[in-house]
Amino acid sequence: MTPRSPSTRTRVPRAEREAQMLAVAEQVFATRGIQATTMDEVAELVGVTKPLIYDYFGSKEGLLAATIERARGQLLTALIDSWVANPTAPARDRVGGVVLAFFSFIDDHEQAFSLLRTEGALIGEASASVERIRQQTAKAFAEGLRTLPAFESLEPHRVTVMAEILIGGCERLAVWRSTHPGTSADEATDHVVTTIWDGLASVAEA
Structure with a gap:
């Protein structure tokens, strides 16, 4: 990215300025690494x-956490939109649609996902943000499964467990894809649904 010169700085609404900061921070954290990223660099690029960045986020850790939280919100929106997109489609297709939304989001937000792959370097607020992503994503999967007639009569706990298994498979395959290029989002979706669906279908039939 090219730094903006002081002469180009203009007063913008707080929400818009915050979005600019987070978009730049996502790129810098992913490119430089968490430890090497400085607030000076982010400020210069924005x-x-x-x-002003400290005023918005308090610290570099706060900026990192906010960057991850932004990605979390975008991911949840994508998953929820997918669940409701085709309410009359067969159950397998609806599950596949959500899995595809997950992989497509990661492909479109590779910089944000790269931060999550380095979670060993995350501490405090940022680490908590990563865990919230997992919990919220699994919750979205579980709530989606409960809307399917085949699973709506199951105990909530059982549906929650199935959702954890489903999102766990998606996460691990997403990490694998990051180091093994060549598997498209559609292919990854087919792998997950084909591998897991027989298990879900057996529960539905029972």
Whole structure:
């Protein structure tokens, strides 16, 4: 990214400025690494002062956590939109649609996902944000499964367990894809649904 010169700095609404900061921070964290990223660099690229970023986020850890939280919100929106997109489609297709939404989101937000792959370097607020992503994503999967007639009569706990298994498979395959290029989002979806669906279908039939 090219730094903005001081002469180009203009007063913008807080929400818009925050979105700019987070978009830049996502790129810098992913490119430089968490430890090497400095608030000075982020401020220069956004075209604001470093104290302003501290005013918004409190610290570099706070900025990182907010960056991850932004990605979390976008992912949840994508999953929820997918669940409701085709309410009359067969259950397998609806599950596949959500899995595809997951992999497509990761492909479109590779920089944000790269931060999650380095979770060993995350501490405090940022680490908690990663865990919230897992919990919220699994919750979205579980709530979606409960809307399917084949599973709506199951105990909530059992549906929650199935959702954890489903999202766990998606996460591990997503990590694998990051180091083994060549598997498209559609192919990854087929792998997950084909592998897991027989298990879900057997529960539905029972």
